[in-house]
Amino acid sequence: MSLENIVRSVSGRLSLREPQAESLRRLHWAVDQVPALRDAKARSAEELKAMQDALAGQFPTLADFERDFPSLCFALATGVGKTRLMGAFISYLHAAYGYRHFFVLAPNLTIYDKLIGDFSPNSPKYVFKGIAEFASTPPEVITGDNYEQRGSLSLLGGIEVNIFNISKINSEVRGAQLQKRSPKIKRLSEYLGQSYFEYLAGLDDLVLIMDESHRYRASAGIRSLNELRPLLGLELTATPFVEGTGGRTSVGKTIAFKNVVMDYPLARAIEDGFVKEPAVVTQQNFDPSAHSAGALETIKLQDGVRVHEETKVHLLNYYQNSAQQPGSSPVKPFMLVIARDTTHAAQLMATIESNDFFGGRYKGKVIQVDSSRSGAEEEEMIRRLLAVESYDEPTEIVIHVNMLKEGWDVTNLYTIVPLRAANARTLIEQSIGRGLRLPYGRKTGVDVVDRLNIIAHDKFQEVIDEAGRGDSPIRMQALVLTPDTGSGSTLKSISVQPTANAMLGTLTAGSQQVPGANAGGAQYGTAAPTTVFKTDEQRQIAQVAMDVIAEISRERQGGQPFVASTQALTQASIQQQITQRVQERMLPKQGDLLGVLASEGRSPVADIVQKTVAVLVEHTIDIPRILVKPKGPVKSGYKAFKLDLSKMNFQPQDMALVGQGLKTGKQVLYGQSSTVLESQLENYIVRELINYDDVSYDEHAELIYALAGQAVAHFKTYLQTDDELHNILGNYGKTIAENIHLQMALHYYEDISESEIVISQGFTPLKHCAFTAEGDILPLHQAPDEKGKIAQYVYGGFSKCAYPVQKFHSDTERVLACVLERDALRWFRPVAGQFNIYYRSGANQPEYVPDFVAATADHNLIIETKAAKDMEAGDVKAKADAAATWCKNASEYSRAQGGKPWKYLLVPHDAVAHNATVTALAGRYSLSLS
Structure with missing residues (x-):
C-alpha cells in the first residue's frame, strides 16, 4: 500500500474530521519529503538546520524546532480532537515506517488518567477503534506507574505506547537535584538491566508526543527528557504560545511557538x-x-x-x-x-x-x-x-x-x-x-x-x-476583500435548467431566463450542453412544444395517463397532436414565421417537435406521479400513555434572563414570563398544546387534559406553593407543551382500512433549480481542498446527468456521482416536489427528497447515502419505507407499460468508492417492503 493510501486508510478508519485529516497529511508530507526526519543519527546542529530549511518551504510558520531534535507542533482548537489525532499519528507512523515505540506526555494527572483510558481497548473513546491490526494485537500501554515492572517488548512484535505525567517527572527531577541523585526514571531497573531512561534513549524509532505542550515547554522535566533525543517530536496544543517570563518587558506577553506546521484556531472551529x-x-x-x-x-x-x-x-x-x-x-x-x-x-x-x-x-x-x-x-x-x-x-x-x-x-x-x-x-x-x-x-x-x-x-x-476585539480567541476569522480591479465578484447565481431544456434553449415551468445566458450556455461555462437549435425562431417553437408536452403529461384518458411515458411521445399519433397544438398556439406573427420557415426549406413545426421529443426522451428519467388515496374513512389520533417527566425540574424565577452569542451577537431570552394567569393549572399547558396544527381541542381534549394533569402532578411533587406552580407553568408552559407534544407523536396512530393507488401522470417534467457558485464550475473528478466545504462548489461537465451542473452536500455524494456518471444511462439529484414521497414523522408527513435518481439498462433507482452510524435511525427507516412503497407502486405501473422496475437503495457512506459499481450497490443495498 502506498503511503498516500495509508494516510487515506487511517483517516477513513478513524473517521477523522477534516482538521485532523489535514494534520495527518501534513505529518505525512514532512516525513515523506524530508528523509532526514527518519534518520535517528542525523541530529547535529547543521543537520537540524537543513531539515528546518527543507520544511520551511511547505510550512511558512516553521522557523525553528526549538529543541535538540526535530519537533513539529500541531495547534488544533479545543474540541476538535487532539487525542484521536495522536492515535492517527501512531497508526500512520507504524503502518508506513514500522515505528514501534511512542512516548506520550501528559501535563497533569487528569489528562494522564484520561489518556491511559483512551489508549485502552475497552474504552468507548479508544483512539485506535477501526484500525484492524490493533484489534488483534493492541498496543502495549506502559505508564508512569508500572514502567519499573516492564521489560522490552521487542520479542513480542507489538508496539509500545508509554504514557507519563510530566508533573510527576518534574517533581522527581527537582527532588533528585536537591538530593544530588538521579531522578527515578534514570535509576537502574532490575527487569531491564539498565534504567528505563537508558532503555528509551537507546531506541532508534522513539517518537515523543507532547499533549498540551504549552503547559510544560520549558519545565525541568521536559529539559531532562530532551536527553532522550527521540527520532521525532510531535506537539499538540490549542494555544501555540507561552507567557513571557524573561524580564520586566516580556512578562504578560505571549511568545508564539516557532515550530507550528498546522494552525486550526478556535475561530475556525466555531465557523x-x-x-x-x-x-x-x-x-x-x-x-x-x-x-x-x-x-x-x-x-x-x-x-x-x-x-x-x-x-x-x-x-x-x-x-x-x-x-x-x-x-x-x-x-x-x-x-x-x-x-x-x-x-x-x-x-x-x-x-x-x-x-x-x-x-x-x-x-x-x-x-x-x-x-x-x-x-x-x-x-x-x-x-x-x-x-x-x-x-x-x-x-x-x-x-x-x-x-x-x-x-x-x-x-x-x-x-x-x-x-x-x-x-x-x-x-x-x-x-x-x-x-x-x-x-x-x-x-x-x-x-x-x-x-x-x-x-x-x-x-x-x-x-x-x-x-469583539480583533485578537479575541473566539472572534471569527476576518473577511478580507481585495482591491477592486474591475473584475467583479466571483460569486454568482446559476439558474439550472434540465439538460434537455438547456440544449433546446427553453425554460421549465416557473423559471425565468437568466439575462445574457441564451440557451443556457453562458451561465454554465465549459459545462454548457451542446445546443440543438441555432436561431431564436426555432427555440420559440421548441418552447411552445415543451409547454404542450408538460400539459399533455397531465391529461388522463379512461382513468389512466393519456401519455404513459416519454417514450410514448415518439409515437406518430402523439407527435401529430403536439404539432397541431403548437401551431394553434402560435401568435399571428409567429404563424407568419412558420410560413417563412417552410418556404425557405427550414425546419417546419413537425421537425422541431420531433427533435424536441428526441432530446427530452434522451435526457430524462420517467418519474410517474403516484397518489395513494384512502377508499374508506381514516381514523387517526393519539393513544393514551404515561408521560416521562423524570428530567423536568424547572425552578421558579423572578426575572427573565438574556444571553448573547459571542460569535453572532444574537440575543436569547430564557424563561420568558407569562402575562396571563390561569385559574386551572392544566390550562397553562393545554393552551400551548392546542397551538399545534395536529392537536384538535375538540377531538383530543380528554387526552391533553390528562397529560397536562400528569405534568402538574409531577411539579407538585417538589414545588411547595401555588405561587411556585403558577410561576413554573406560566414561564415554561410552552417548553413543557413542546416536550409533551413530542411524546404524543410517539403514540400517534392512523388506521386506513383500504387505499387506492392512482397514477396521475406517467412522467413528470424535470424541475429547474438555482445555485450560488463561487469561482469556476469544477470537474466531477476534482475533490475539494476541504471536504467539509464541498457545498460551496458547483460541479459540471457531465455526459449522463439530466442537469448540466449539480451541487453535493458531501464528498460521498460526489464520489457516488462519479460512479453513476460511469455506470448509469442517466442520473441526477432531484429537487423538492419532483417525487410525491412523504414519510411518517410522528403526526407529521414531511416530503422526502432522495439524494439521487438513476436509470440503468435494467432498473430505475432511487439512491440515498447515509453515514453508517445513522442507518438505523428512526427518520432514515421511515424515509426508506416510504420510498420502497413508492418504488413498489411505480414498478407495477412501469411493468404494465413495458418499462423498467424501480429499486430503492440505502447505501452506507463507507460503501461508496470510485471502484464500486452500480450493479454491486444495487445487489447489496436495495430495500423492499418487509
Whole structure:
C-alpha cells in the first residue's frame, strides 16, 4: 500500500474530521519529503538546520524546532480532537515506517488518567477503534506507574505506547537535584538491566508526543527528557504560545511557538461547526453594583440552575424529535461552577446541597473537584467526574477550583458559572474551553443544543466587548476583500435548467431566463450542453412544444395517463397532436414565421417537435406521479400513555434572563414570563398544546387534559406553593407543551382500512433549480481542498446527468456521482416536489427528497447515502419505507407499460468508492417492503 493510501486508510478508519485529516497529511508530507526526519543519527546542529530549511518551504510558520531534535507542533482548537489525532499519528507512523515505540506526555494527572483510558481497548473513546491490526494485537500501554515492572517488548512484535505525567517527572527531577541523585526514571531497573531512561534513549524509532505542550515547554522535566533525543517530536496544543517570563518587558506577553506546521484556531472551529457557540448570560436590566458580593454570587448560582434546567428539557426534546437512534441515549447536561479556592468550593457545595437552595433538590447531585480530597474521597471524586457524561449518573453540578483545565474531555457541559475574580479575557479563555465539545460531533442547527451558556452578570458587557476585539480567541476569522480591479465578484447565481431544456434553449415551468445566458450556455461555462437549435425562431417553437408536452403529461384518458411515458411521445399519433397544438398556439406573427420557415426549406413545426421529443426522451428519467388515496374513512389520533417527566425540574424565577452569542451577537431570552394567569393549572399547558396544527381541542381534549394533569402532578411533587406552580407553568408552559407534544407523536396512530393507488401522470417534467457558485464550475473528478466545504462548489461537465451542473452536500455524494456518471444511462439529484414521497414523522408527513435518481439498462433507482452510524435511525427507516412503497407502486405501473422496475437503495457512506459499481450497490443495498 502506498503511503498516500495509508494516510487515506487511517483517516477513513478513524473517521477523522477534516482538521485532523489535514494534520495527518501534513505529518505525512514532512516525513515523506524530508528523509532526514527518519534518520535517528542525523541530529547535529547543521543537520537540524537543513531539515528546518527543507520544511520551511511547505510550512511558512516553521522557523525553528526549538529543541535538540526535530519537533513539529500541531495547534488544533479545543474540541476538535487532539487525542484521536495522536492515535492517527501512531497508526500512520507504524503502518508506513514500522515505528514501534511512542512516548506520550501528559501535563497533569487528569489528562494522564484520561489518556491511559483512551489508549485502552475497552474504552468507548479508544483512539485506535477501526484500525484492524490493533484489534488483534493492541498496543502495549506502559505508564508512569508500572514502567519499573516492564521489560522490552521487542520479542513480542507489538508496539509500545508509554504514557507519563510530566508533573510527576518534574517533581522527581527537582527532588533528585536537591538530593544530588538521579531522578527515578534514570535509576537502574532490575527487569531491564539498565534504567528505563537508558532503555528509551537507546531506541532508534522513539517518537515523543507532547499533549498540551504549552503547559510544560520549558519545565525541568521536559529539559531532562530532551536527553532522550527521540527520532521525532510531535506537539499538540490549542494555544501555540507561552507567557513571557524573561524580564520586566516580556512578562504578560505571549511568545508564539516557532515550530507550528498546522494552525486550526478556535475561530475556525466555531465557523466550521465543530464546537459549541459560546453565549454570555445575564438578567435583563441587571445592575451588579446594586448587589453585595454574596448576593451576586447567589443570584448567579440560581440563574445558572434556571438555565441548566431549561437546557436539560430542550436537549431531551431534541433527542426525541430528531436524534433518537436504537441504542443511543439522550444527553444529560451539567453545570460547572468555578470557585475561588478550596474553602470557597466547600462553602458552595454546602450551599447547593442545603434545603434552602431550591428545596434541597440538588443534594447528591453535586461533586467538588479540587486538591482538598485524598484517598477514598479522591477516588470517588474522580470516578464520578469520569462518569459525568453518563445519562444515568446523577451529577448535575460540578464545582472546581483549578483542576479542570486542558484534557477534561466531556461533551455535555452546557452552563458555566464563574465565581472566581478574573478579567474578561481570562474568563473567556479559561471558561469556554471546558464546554466547547458537541455531544453529536457537529452542530445540529438547533441553537440550544449548539450553545454553551456562561453566567456572567457582573462581567456581561466586558465579555461582549472582549469578544469583539480583533485578537479575541473566539472572534471569527476576518473577511478580507481585495482591491477592486474591475473584475467583479466571483460569486454568482446559476439558474439550472434540465439538460434537455438547456440544449433546446427553453425554460421549465416557473423559471425565468437568466439575462445574457441564451440557451443556457453562458451561465454554465465549459459545462454548457451542446445546443440543438441555432436561431431564436426555432427555440420559440421548441418552447411552445415543451409547454404542450408538460400539459399533455397531465391529461388522463379512461382513468389512466393519456401519455404513459416519454417514450410514448415518439409515437406518430402523439407527435401529430403536439404539432397541431403548437401551431394553434402560435401568435399571428409567429404563424407568419412558420410560413417563412417552410418556404425557405427550414425546419417546419413537425421537425422541431420531433427533435424536441428526441432530446427530452434522451435526457430524462420517467418519474410517474403516484397518489395513494384512502377508499374508506381514516381514523387517526393519539393513544393514551404515561408521560416521562423524570428530567423536568424547572425552578421558579423572578426575572427573565438574556444571553448573547459571542460569535453572532444574537440575543436569547430564557424563561420568558407569562402575562396571563390561569385559574386551572392544566390550562397553562393545554393552551400551548392546542397551538399545534395536529392537536384538535375538540377531538383530543380528554387526552391533553390528562397529560397536562400528569405534568402538574409531577411539579407538585417538589414545588411547595401555588405561587411556585403558577410561576413554573406560566414561564415554561410552552417548553413543557413542546416536550409533551413530542411524546404524543410517539403514540400517534392512523388506521386506513383500504387505499387506492392512482397514477396521475406517467412522467413528470424535470424541475429547474438555482445555485450560488463561487469561482469556476469544477470537474466531477476534482475533490475539494476541504471536504467539509464541498457545498460551496458547483460541479459540471457531465455526459449522463439530466442537469448540466449539480451541487453535493458531501464528498460521498460526489464520489457516488462519479460512479453513476460511469455506470448509469442517466442520473441526477432531484429537487423538492419532483417525487410525491412523504414519510411518517410522528403526526407529521414531511416530503422526502432522495439524494439521487438513476436509470440503468435494467432498473430505475432511487439512491440515498447515509453515514453508517445513522442507518438505523428512526427518520432514515421511515424515509426508506416510504420510498420502497413508492418504488413498489411505480414498478407495477412501469411493468404494465413495458418499462423498467424501480429499486430503492440505502447505501452506507463507507460503501461508496470510485471502484464500486452500480450493479454491486444495487445487489447489496436495495430495500423492499418487509
